[in-house]
Amino acid sequence: MSTHASPSDRKAELAELLEVALDAARSAGALLRDGRPADLGVAATKSSPIDVVTEMDIAAEKLITTGIARVRPDDGFLGEEGASREGTSGVRWVIDPLDGTVNYLYGLPSWAVSIAAEKDGEVVVGVVEAPMRGETYQAVLGGGALVNGAPTRRRPAPELSHALVGTGFGYLTERRAAQAEVVRALLPQVRDIRRGGSAAIDLVDVGCGRLDAYYERGLNPWDLAAGDLFAREAGLLTGGRPGERASGDLVVAAPTGLFEPLQQRLEDLGAWHD
Structure with missing residues (x-):
């Protein structure tokens, strides 16, 4: 302002x-x-x-x-x-x-x-x-x-191993293949994965306690803008790679305590590139 x-x-x-x-x-x-x-x-x-x-x-x-x-x-x-x-x-x-x-x-x-x-x-x-x-x-x-x-009421942060994590996939074949590899590695380390099909709804669902966390690569500004603000105003952290803001490279949303280990795991898995 x-x-x-x-x-x-x-x-x-x-x-x-x-x-x-x-x-x-x-x-x-x-x-x-x-x-x-x-x-x-x-x-x-x-x-x-x-x-x-x-x-x-x-x-x-x-x-x-x-x-x-x-x-x-x-x-x-x-x-x-x-x-x-x-x-x-x-x-x-x-x-x-x-x-x-x-x-x-x-x-x-x-x-x-x-x-x-x-x-x-x-x-x-x-x-x-x-x-x-x-x-x-x-x-x-x-x-x-x-x-x-x-x-809204978000959930308190669980351990990563008990987190219900939302995500989404791109339309390009190469990107989908890379995203599938990230999910394959992440799935055994969390409670479960959900793929809802709407980034905006996934982001608000984390803010409403219907998901513990959410991540996705390849979002556009219009996919992200409203839902990201909602998540932050619900008390969540949002970002991209460590030290970076949420962007097309990567979006992560989760409460403090879960955000950091999930973000680091995604970094290690290369979730920010195809």
């Missing part, structure tokens, strides 16, 4: 950004939920099911960017489906209109709309809307993390 803003001005701006993000995420979530053909996964039409999902993805992003631009015309955008605008306000919206597209295609419930607001390059607001769960996850920098308006 601007160094010239008073605490009350800062609080008011964050509240406004949160409200804008919540409205946009709920609108896009409803569009995706209500607009999905019941037979999407098996449709034998002139266009493939993948085309339908892409159309929904693009429509959701357009709904989000149009809605935000209407109330905040000077803000910038970075979106998975191509939304890109610099803006002049110092605020940029980082948008994944449909995180978990394969889940959406197959009718699985773990997909979400992810919207974050950056102020001068720092993520200050994050919203993850999961319509099929009936849950809205929201976080404000310095203001905590809420699920459907109630404070």
